Amino acid sequence: MTSPISMAGTRTARYRYMTWVWRAVAIAFAALTIFPVYWMVQSAFEPNSDITSLTPNFFPVHFTFHNFVDAVNHTAGVGTAYFLDDARNSVIVVTSATAITLVFGFLAAAAVSRFRLRGASGFLVLILVVQMVPGTALIIPIFLMLDNLHLTDNYFGLILVYAASTLPFTVWALRGFVRGVPIELEEAAMVDGATRFGAFRRILLPLVLPGVISAGVFAFITSWNDFLAADVIMQQNNHQTLPVWLYSFTTNTGTDYGGLMAGCTIMALPVVIFFLLVQRRLVSGLTAGAVKG
Amino acid sequence: MVAPTVPDLAPARTGRPILGAPSYGRRNPRSSWRRALRRQLLPLLFLLPSVGLISFLTLYPLGRLIATSFQNLGAFQLVQHKVVWDGLANYRTIFASGGGLGTSILQTALFVLAGVSLTMAIGTGVALLLGRIGKVLRTVVTVCMLFAWAMPTSAAAIVWTWLFQQEYGVVNSMLTSLGLNFSNHNWFGSEIGAYSIIVANIVWGAVPFVSLMMYSALTLVPRDLYEAAAVDGASAAITFRKVTLPIVRPIFVLMTVLSIIWDANVFNQVWYLTQGNAQLLNVVPLGVWQYIEAFSSTQYGLGAAVAVIMILLLVAVTGYYIRLMVRTGQIKVEAKA
Numbered sequence: 227m228t229s230p231i232s233m234a235g236t237r238t239a240r241y242r243y244m245t246w247v248w249r250a251v252a253i254a255f256a257a258l259t260i261f262p263v264y265w266m267v268q269s270a271f272e273p274n275s276d277i278t279s280l281t282p283n284f285f286p287v288h289f290t291f292h293n294f295v296d297a298v299n300h301t302a303g304v305g306t307a308y309f310l311d312d313a314r315n316s317v318i319v320v321t322s323a324t325a326i327t328l329v330f331g332f333l334a335a336a337a338v339s340r341f342r343l344r345g346a347s348g349f350l351v352l353i354l355v356v357q358m359v360p361g362t363a364l365i366i367p368i369f370l371m372l373d374n375l376h377l378t379d380n381y382f383g384l385i386l387v388y389a390a391s392t393l394p395f396t397v398w399a400l401r402g403f404v405r406g407v408p409i410e411l412e413e414a415a416m417v418d419g420a421t422r423f424g425a426f427r428r429i430l431l432p433l434v435l436p437g438v439i440s441a442g443v444f445a446f447i448t449s450w451n452d453f454l455a456a457d458v459i460m461q462q463n464n465h466q467t468l469p470v471w472l473y474s475f476t477t478n479t480g481t482d483y484g485g486l487m488a489g490c491t492i493m494a495l496p497v498v499i500f501f502l503l504v505q506r507r508l509v510s511g512l513t514a515g516a517v518k519g
Numbered sequence: 520m521v522a523p524t525v526p527d528l529a530p531a532r533t534g535r536p537i538l539g540a541p542s543y544g545r546r547n548p549r550s551s552w553r554r555a556l557r558r559q560l561l562p563l564l565f566l567l568p569s570v571g572l573i574s575f576l577t578l579y580p581l582g583r584l585i586a587t588s589f590q591n592l593g594a595f596q597l598v599q600h601k602v603v604w605d606g607l608a609n610y611r612t613i614f615a616s617g618g619g620l621g622t623s624i625l626q627t628a629l630f631v632l633a634g635v636s637l638t639m640a641i642g643t644g645v646a647l648l649l650g651r652i653g654k655v656l657r658t659v660v661t662v663c664m665l666f667a668w669a670m671p672t673s674a675a676a677i678v679w680t681w682l683f684q685q686e687y688g689v690v691n692s693m694l695t696s697l698g699l700n701f702s703n704h705n706w707f708g709s710e711i712g713a714y715s716i717i718v719a720n721i722v723w724g725a726v727p728f729v730s731l732m733m734y735s736a737l738t739l740v741p742r743d744l745y746e747a748a749a750v751d752g753a754s755a756a757i758t759f760r761k762v763t764l765p766i767v768r769p770i771f772v773l774m775t776v777l778s779i780i781w782d783a784n785v786f787n788q789v790w791y792l793t794q795g796n797a798q799l800l801n802v803v804p805l806g807v808w809q810y811i812e813a814f815s816s817t818q819y820g821l822g823a824a825v826a827v828i829m830i831l832l833l834v835a836v837t838g839y840y841i842r843l844m845v846r847t848g849q850i851k852v853e854a855k856a
Contacts, residue, residue: 248651252660255645259727260663263670265689266678280702282689330568337565344559349566356577358837360784362806363826366813367580367587373597390576393569422561451671453787458814469673469787476677476794483681490674501669502662 266494269487270294277484293488300475300485309489311464312471319381319456319467320449323388327445328438330389331396336426338397339404340412357394362454369458379461387455392445399444403437404430443504447497468493587823594817609824619808623825624832627783627804630718631836634782637722639775642729649734664727672724676791679720683707713793713800720788725781729774736770737763776840783833786810805829 269277270293271286298309338346368387369378377383411433412425420428431438453469460466463474472489590596591605613620645664649657670678682690683706694701706712740763748758786806793800797807805825813822 245651248648249653249656252648252652252656255648256660256663259660259667259723262675262678262682262723263666265682266674269681278687280687280692282687282692326572330572333565334569337562341559341562343562343566346562349570352570352573356573358780358834358841359577359581359830360780360806360833362784362786363809363830364577364580364584366809366819366823366826367583368576369813370587370592370597370819371580371583374600386572386576390572393572397569447669447671451673451787453673453790454810469671472673472677473791473795476680476791483684483687486677487681490677494670494674497671498666498669502665 263494263498266487266490269484270491272484274482274484293484294492296482296485297475297488297492300482300489306464308463308466308471308474312466312468313492315381315460315465316450316467319384319388320446322381322385323392323449324442324445326385326389327392327396328442331393331400331441332431332434332438334397335400335404336430339401340409340426340430353394353397357398361391365454365458368455372459378459379465380459384456384459384467387459388445388449388452391455392448395448396441396445399441400434400437403434403441406437407433440504443500447501450493450497584823584826587820588827590820590823592819592823597817597819605820609821612821613824613828619803620828622801623803623805623808624828626802627806627829627832629714630721630785630804631779631782633718634721634725634785635775635778637718638725638729638778638782639771641722642726642774643733643771645726645730646733646737649730650737661731664731667723668727668731670724672787673791675724676720676788679716680707680792680794683716707793707796707800710801713802717785717788717792717802720792721782721785724788725778729778732770732774733767736767740766772840772843776837779837779840780833783829783836805832 268284268286271289271291272283273288273290273292276283276286276288299307300309334349337343338349372378372380372383372387375383377386407430412429415425415429416422451469452467453473456467457470457473460470466474472486472493475486475489588609589604589606591603591608595601596603612618645660649660652660667675682688685691685703685705688706690706691701691704694704706716744762745758748762753761783804784806785804789797789802789804789807790810793802797803798811803811806829809822809825809829811822812818812825
């Protein structure tokens with residue numbers, strides 16, 4: 227029989243020992259998680275001679291920006307560099323789609339959570355069902371339809387596709403944020419003579435703005451990421467977006483990994499920074515919506 | 520990449536007065552339909568753009584997809600604007616032996632099974648881990664995960680091709696320096712190698728989201744429940760099963776459903792990691808297969824039929840979980856609007 231004191235002692239020792247195990251596991255996991263991102267940036271700043279050496283450096287010893295110049299001027303074997311065109315297309319298409327989805331999504335979220343509207347439940351069921359339909363499966367009819375309307379190879383078609391594909395989630399997320407704002411604030415404004423629309427614009431919108439920004443970043447990332455729709459709908463090389471540009475880069479020059487990693491860094495960096503800025507709210511917003519309902 | 524969430528479906532109904540719907544008294548029986556219409560007009564106008572966009576670019580395409588799957592639609596018919604109804608021909612082609620359906624379903628199932636179980640196991644494990652380490656280390660792990668989460672799938676997949684590159688890839692050189700013979704090992708030379716890397720890439724991209732969500736859910740478990748369990752002498756395993764699990768289960772089910780949907784639709788990772796050689800490597804889950812049929816072989820009808828099968832399978836699998844969520848009250852659908 228061990229005395230209570232020594233028992234407590236072993237328990238603490240065991241607890242301490244486990245704490246160190248957990249710390250070690252956490253550090254190993256963090257290293258594994260960040261490594262691909264680190265390696266991308268590392269390779270992007272290394273000269274090709276270092277990249278194609280059999281013993282890789284873990285830091286860019288001969289730091290260079292040359293790969294970025296290479297990536298931007300890369301001609302994909304067709305004589306013209308498309309990077310700047312495609313980057314511009316990406317920015318235009320993704321920004322417009324995000325703007326559309328936010329405006330539409332905010333209006334819909336206000337409609338279902340601020341009015342006693344017939345069919346609100348129906349609309350929410352529709353949103354839920356639509357969310358379950360995989361976008362990958364719809365690309366064939368969307369292409370056929372846009373082709374009929376002569377909207378292929380056209381910004382407008384792609385913008386609409388991205389807006390539609392991010393809208394269901396935006397409505398869900400914004401609805402959660404709108405419900406978090408007490409309706410009494412708007413009522414007070416209306417008592418003071420604001421119109422209903424004025425109350426939305428001056429009271430509700432500023433209060434849910436953080437939520438709008440989070441939903442916007444989500445929509446932005448989703449569209450920024452897409453390969454399939456851009457590849458199918460936009461046909462000419464200088465009408466494509468960055469994911470498609472990146473793909474042509476891989477298939478045409480399998481060996482220029484420095485340039486390729488620079489291209490990946492250019493594509494990923496704005497998104498990562500954006501994301502880090504708003505992540506806290508995004509995670510808490512998502513959980514709040516999912517748990518509380 | 521990130522989550523469509525599935526909270527409850529009930530419109531705000533908190534007993535508070537709602538704009539445009541006075542809560543006092545019964546509705547005036549003499550109020551005309553016009554007044555009712557006017558009351559509904561503004562919210563209807565607000566809903567219209569969303570309903571319009573979704574009808575135009577999701578519902579209509581869904582109908583058209585089903586129609587197309589019964590047509591013989593190739594490049595020729597597309598240019599000629601001809602509609603050639605073909606009955607079940609596309610489905611017959613797919614179901615015929617050697618049509619590839621069996622392989623493709625098997626491969627999709629494999630991605631879902633391996634991807635979802637690994638993602639959920641690691642994600643839950645990391646969430647529990649986050650609760651066991653100090654604040655500083657937790658922040659470090661979270662930031663690392665955020666970087667991985669934010670990486671666009673296309674860029675991430677290409678970075679992985681570089682990590683696992685045959686001659687100069689860092690993974691081969693690291694494994695070799697550990698004394699294993701991996702120099703010049705071609706990871707994409709075999710089906711199984713390509714599979715492992717694609718699954719690893721999917722899991723790497725999905726774990727951050729799942730663990731952060733699961734960790735948020737875990738923080739919702741009230742401390743005193745743990746204390747009460749400890750006072751009652753419950754073991755760690757019992758505490759987890761009886762206290763933690765019931766509270767985090769809704770999020771767990773939700774994450775599982777989302778992971779199933781994502782992994783069943785996997786496209787980017789396969790396409791970029793195989794660098795367009797998906798067919799050559801015989802890695803053709805349904806999402807990739809329908810794309811190849813439709814846009815590489817310009818057999819839109821055949822591709823559409825594959826997509827229809829894909830949707831049906833997905834509905835069958837997720838339907839079970841969605842029913843579960845409705846039953847456990849995570850989704851509340853009110854019968855009356």
